[in-house]
Amino acid sequence: MDAVWMSPFYPSALADGGYDVDDYRDVDPRLGTLADFDEMSAALHAAGIRLIVDIVPNPSSDRHAWFQEALASPRGSAARDRYVFRDGLGPDGDLPPSDWQSIFGGPAWERITEPDGTPGQWYLHLFAKEQPDLNWASREVRDDFLTTLRFWADRGVDGFRVDVAHALTKDLPETLPATAELPDSDVEHGAHPFWDRDEVHEVYAEWRGVFDEYDPPRTAVAEAWVHPSRRARYASPEGLGQAFNFDLLRADFDPGQFRASVTRNLAEAAATGASSTWVFSNHDVVRHPTRYGLSPAQEPSAGGRDGKQWLLDGAPADQLDRALGLRRARAATLLLLALPGSAYLYQGEELGLHEVAEIADEDRQDPSFFRNPGVDIGRDGCRVPLPWSAEGTAYGFSGTGAHLPQPEWFGAAAAARQEQDEDSTLNLYRRALAWRRRLQGAEELEWVEEERQVLHFVRPGDWHSVTNFGPGPVPLPAGRVVLASDRLDGDVLPAGTTAWILR
Numbered sequence: 444m445d446a447v448w449m450s451p452f453y454p455s456a457l458a459d460g461g462y463d464v465d466d467y468r469d470v471d472p473r474l475g476t477l478a479d480f481d482e483m484s485a486a487l488h489a490a491g492i493r494l495i496v497d498i499v500p501n502p503s504s505d506r507h508a509w510f511q512e513a514l515a516s517p518r519g520s521a522a523r524d525r526y527v528f529r530d531g532l533g534p535d536g537d538l539p540p541s542d543w544q545s546i547f548g549g550p551a552w553e554r555i556t557e558p559d560g561t562p563g564q565w566y567l568h569l570f571a572k573e574q575p576d577l578n579w580a581s582r583e584v585r586d587d588f589l590t591t592l593r594f595w596a597d598r599g600v601d602g603f604r605v606d607v608a609h610a611l612t613k614d615l616p617e618t619l620p621a622t623a624e625l626p627d628s629d630v631e632h633g634a635h636p637f638w639d640r641d642e643v644h645e646v647y648a649e650w651r652g653v654f655d656e657y658d659p660p661r662t663a664v665a666e667a668w669v670h671p672s673r674r675a676r677y678a679s680p681e682g683l684g685q686a687f688n689f690d691l692l693r694a695d696f697d698p699g700q701f702r703a704s705v706t707r708n709l710a711e712a713a714a715t716g717a718s719s720t721w722v723f724s725n726h727d728v729v730r731h732p733t734r735y736g737l738s739p740a741q742e743p744s745a746g747g748r749d750g751k752q753w754l755l756d757g758a759p760a761d762q763l764d765r766a767l768g769l770r771r772a773r774a775a776t777l778l779l780l781a782l783p784g785s786a787y788l789y790q791g792e793e794l795g796l797h798e799v800a801e802i803a804d805e806d807r808q809d810p811s812f813f814r815n816p817g818v819d820i821g822r823d824g825c826r827v828p829l830p831w832s833a834e835g836t837a838y839g840f841s842g843t844g845a846h847l848p849q850p851e852w853f854g855a856a857a858a859a860r861q862e863q864d865e866d867s868t869l870n871l872y873r874r875a876l877a878w879r880r881r882l883q884g885a886e887e888l889e890w891v892e893e894e895r896q897v898l899h900f901v902r903p904g905d906w907h908s909v910t911n912f913g914p915g916p917v918p919l920p921a922g923r924v925v926l927a928s929d930r931l932d933g934d935v936l937p938a939g940t941t942a943w944i945l946r
Contacts, residue, residue, distance in 0.1 A: 719784025736768020758800035795868035
């Protein structure tokens with residue numbers, strides 16, 4: 444691997460898995476100290492591994508010193524100007540300033556009690572109520588984050604993953620539009636009052652100025668769920684440098700969808716000077732072996748069921764073909780790793796982990812589950828701590844247990860067990876990454892026309908990647924097979940399999 448991306452490790456009440464940050468320039472004492480961080484950073488760099496940390500600039504925690512100061516300060520104060528406070532509607536101000544809903548469910552506004560004990564203003568929280576939105580029109584907010592970026596860059600951080608990068612700047616008129624009046628947030632206009640506004644790139648131009656103070660320059664990757672045509676601005680050399688491309692994450696195991704996504708994103712990167720990124724899973728979505736295992740085996744192009752709906756239905760075992768899902772996930776991984784650009788791998792996918800469905804309601808932690816009962820099962824199923832050993836407390840994750848319950852089937856998927864299996868998913872990832880480093884060349888790709896169910900492309904050095912998305916075997920192209928996602932049988936490529944071929 445080239446780099447490690449760490450999710451938030453800052454002091455936090457964990458109202459949203461650490462994305463509710465109390466202090467942007469410290470380590471949660473449950474995890475360690477700044478000295479521990481420095482030791483880890485030095486060890487990673489000594490091994491030639493870069494370090495990327497998560498930064499959460501849209502909301503702080505409600506325990507942040509700034510927000511506590513805002514609660515203790517009067518209306519119109521500089522302390523409140525760091526956040527988005529509004530008077531309520533109605534004769535007594537007891538109605539929220541708008542009917543907007545938070546991403547996690549429920550109203551996007553929370554009323555406070557004023558210092559004198561009377562019912563007071565409302566603050567905006569696009570996510571959990573413990574995550575008040577910062578006001579990025581405030582020069583103080585902007586300057587403080589520049590200080591934070593330098594704080595971590597000075598400690599050896601090479602880059603930043605920017606959480607909800609498209610939400611910082613907002614245009615909130617005195618009379619706020621109703622939800623029914625809001626424009627579609629996933630279109631190509633940039634006119635939404637709080638998603639993907641053009642002004643956000645003024646913020647990232649300042650961040651780029653900080654990144655370029657260092658040698659080598661620091662970089663960042665944007666989590667920006669925006670229209671594909673607007674993603675390149677976040678990834679520009681004048682901005683953050685990269686933006687996650689979630690197109691393959693949303694695609695079914697379907698050759699047409701894969702080819703369209705790859706073609707479009709490589710064209711955008713070439714036209715804008717941005718780099719390409721590829722990802723199948725992360726901490727916010729159902730793991731892709733499970734998504735692929737829900738698609739009809741006979742007709743992949745028909746698309747699979749939504750993984751969260753499957754979980755809400757009680758995750759009946761007969762709706763998930765675990766072996767099929769893993770087979771397709773391995774094939775998709777080899778396709779992804781043959782693409783030009785950056786590949787982001789989510790912890791656990793190298794073990795072939797499925798989503799953990801068997802979590803009792805009382806053990807769940809995700810706020811989206813509690814604020815959307817019966818509507819959103821939450822994201823805990825992809826966040827269960829990894830199995831390192833086949834036995835022992837928490838399967839080797841910790842000597843004191845795991846913060847989310849691990850299922851019994853984790854033992855068979857443990858890293859220690861897979862180390863000993865030549866055909867394991869862990870060893871497939873290792874071989875694939877080693878070949879990728881050896882073969883990676885110019886960011887070029889040429890499609891080779893094949894039958895409808897096959898995707899075949901060639902990279903510089905006559906490196907061919909061939910994936911069979913169909914239900915039956917197809918002829919294997921000529922050349923030396925250096926790697927395959929599953930065992931091959933003679934001169935055919937089985938269903939749900941990728942092969943890398945050198946000519």
